[in-house]
Amino acid sequence: MKLYIISSGKYGSRIVNSLAEMGLASSMVGLEEIPEDLPEFIDDFEQYVPKSIPQADLILAVGLFGDINMIVPIIARESGAQAVIIPIHDPAQIPPGLQREIEESAPEIKIVFSKPFCSLEPVGDTYIDEFAEQFGRPQLEIESDGLIKKVKVIRTAPCGSTHFIAENIEGLPAEEAELESGTKLHNYPCNASMSTDPAVGDTILHLAGYQVKEAVRRALGFSMKSAVVDHETCEADECQHECIKHCPQVQIGIDTVTLNENEQAVIDPASCGCCEICIQECPYGSIELEERKFEL
Incomplete structure (x- = not known):
């Protein structure tokens, strides 16, 4: 090339x-x-x-x-x-x-x-x-027995931050790696803007953080935090799917929020940025942020 x-x-x-x-x-x-x-x-x-x-x-x-x-x-x-x-x-x-x-x-x-x-x-x-x-959306392979033993970079962010993050999460408890990866992105540091982008409703720096956190989650096979839709109170037939309209990840082409067979929103815990925008925008209060282990 x-x-x-x-x-x-x-x-x-x-x-x-x-x-x-x-x-x-x-x-x-x-x-x-x-x-x-x-x-x-x-x-x-x-x-x-x-x-x-x-x-x-x-x-x-x-x-x-x-x-x-x-x-x-x-x-x-x-x-x-x-x-x-x-x-x-x-x-x-x-x-x-x-x-x-x-x-x-x-x-x-x-x-x-x-x-x-x-x-x-x-x-x-x-x-x-x-x-x-x-080069692009980070992808990792992680060996873990409760502690992060080894991290292999399959695809790196073009700025090189993925390699830096991979080196710095080795030795950590696996359940802490997701959060720490975002911290290390800031430490690298990421040069993306911290100004809110009106087109997505979030900062581009935050979007970068969501990508590397997802890479860590998928490599480990679990997420420690995600927004969750209560389908008992979700009024899909009345709602205009505000959660989809306002999800920053969806705005950049990632299927973080999809619809089930009842046209109700389903949030992917691997790619959820935990920005809480969907929680604020849901007219029925049907979305909450949950801190627990989500198996992927």
């Missing part, structure tokens, strides 16, 4: 360095650094398109804010790439309207906006999927 990267700012630099350190350096056919101090709105963004663009299979654009992102599909087209990944780490980075504009400018190119980058999964595109096999 030939990977061409367009990068800006500290976030972009960190991702580039992490990917190179984790084995992608030989796949990088080019790196274009974009200044951080560009205006949010740019009339003539084509002036920032590099004069020399190598042939590439996949374009990765990290850390760009505002209209400068419009150069990404242009670069993809000139490089011959048919696939683009644009991670979103800040709600101000690429508003929904700009996302649509980028997509509409290059309908022939597969463009994925991964929010956060560590939620990326295969999408059915050859090169995005090749990238996502190694």
Whole structure:
């Protein structure tokens, strides 16, 4: 795979360095650094398109804010790439309207906006999927006998935090690993924004935490906390499924809240972020946060 990267700012630099350190350096056919101090709105963004663009299979654009992102599909087209990944780490980075504009400018190119980058999964595109096999939504294998004996990283967050977390939860009681993984993500630290994203109702940093906690839960086979729907009081025929509408995980494409045969909500304890937004939004008070062991 030939990977061409367009990068800006500290976030972009960190991702580039992490990917190179984790084995992608030989796949990088080019790196274009974009200044951080560009205006949010740019009339003539084509002036920032590099004069020399190598042939590439996949374009990765990290850390760009505002209209400068419009150069990404242009670069993809000139490089011959048919696939683009644009991670979103800040709600101000690429508003929904700009996302649509980028997509509409290059309908022939597969463009994925991964929010956060560590939620990326295969999408059915050859090169995005090749990238996502190694980098994206964390996946772990854990050996445990009550204590965490060994943690193997199957897929890492592109920033490298998954390896850091894996190293730091070894030796812990298994029932503490889920919570500690979120703490270690902050310690790494995660560079995603702590500003609430209006599109999802939560912060992108929290979303990143939900991904690594899920990886730990699935590897251990249990979760220690989850929101739970009381189907005795859930009024599915009256409710507009507010829990689904407002779940941050659902908003980024994860099936955290689904419906059973009675059209009542069911919350997946593996991917539940325990943000309590569904509890606040349920008009019938049918959802509670439970702290107990949920077998997966």
